[in-house]
Amino acid sequence: MKRILIFGSGFLGLNAAKVLGNKKDIEVTMIDRNNYHLFQPLLYQVATAGLSPAEIAFPIRSIFSKYRNIKVLQGEVHSINLQDKYVEYELGRFEYDYLIIGCGAITISICKRKQSFLVIKFKL
Numbered sequence: 001m002k003r004i005l006i007f008g009s010g011f012l013g014l015n016a017a018k019v020l021g022n023k024k025d026i027e028v029t030m031i032d033r034n035n036y037h038l039f040q041p042l043l044y045q046v047a048t049a050g051l052s053p054a055e056i057a058f059p060i061r062s063i064f065s066k067y068r069n070i071k072v073l074q075g076e077v078h079s080i081n082l083q084d085k086y087v088e089y090e091l092g093r094f095e096y097d098y099l100i101i102g103c104g105a106i107t108i109s110i111c112k113r114k115q116s117f118l119v120i121k122f123k124l
């Protein structure tokens with residue numbers, strides 16, 4: 001049984017999981033800091049009161065309830081050890097055979113204002 005870890009439940013993570021869902025000899029685990037998938041392209045609709053937040057955020061566990069081989073963990077990922085194949089997240093360590101990284105991107109502004117962005121530590 002191969003253990004596949006999907007880090008992030010954005011567009012990349014969801015699509016990867018759907019491809020791997022219900023496949024034989026594969027155990028898929030998805031980790032995200034949130035328990036929902038956020039449909040970012042419609043964020044502006046929420047900002048302008050055209051939609052409610054619940055209309056663009058979908059519970060990840062519900063999306064994958066029909067897939068027997070997918071489990072979902074909620075937690076912040078702090079580091080990835082590529083050599084020994086595990087990630088450390090807020091509830092501990094998770095070992096994998098294959099890792100799919102779908103944790104999104106950061107925007108770095110050219111302004112000189114103080115920036116705040118995610119730093120993931122990779123151990124190569």
Ligand SMILES: Cc1cc2nc3c(=O)[nH]c(=O)nc-3n(C[C@H](O)[C@H](O)[C@H](O)COP(=O)(O)OP(=O)(O)OC[C@H]3O[C@@H](n4cnc5c(N)ncnc54)[C@H](O)[C@@H]3O)c2cc1C
Pocket residue numbers: 007008009010011012013031032033034037038039040041042043044075076077078102103104105118
């Ligand atoms: C306002 C807006 C409008 C957009 N409109 C369009 C559009 O019209 N068309 C289009 O093609 N694209 C659009 N995009 C871009 C599109 O939404 C992104 O390209 C896409 O969401 C990227 O998908 P992803 O899976 O790479 O990452 P994301 O969707 O960003 O998902 C990353 C996931 O990783 C999780 N994560 C990140 N870090 C951690 C961590 N340390 N621990 C645990 N979990 C973590 C996050 O919670 C998130 O669920 C838009 C984006 C925005 C913000």
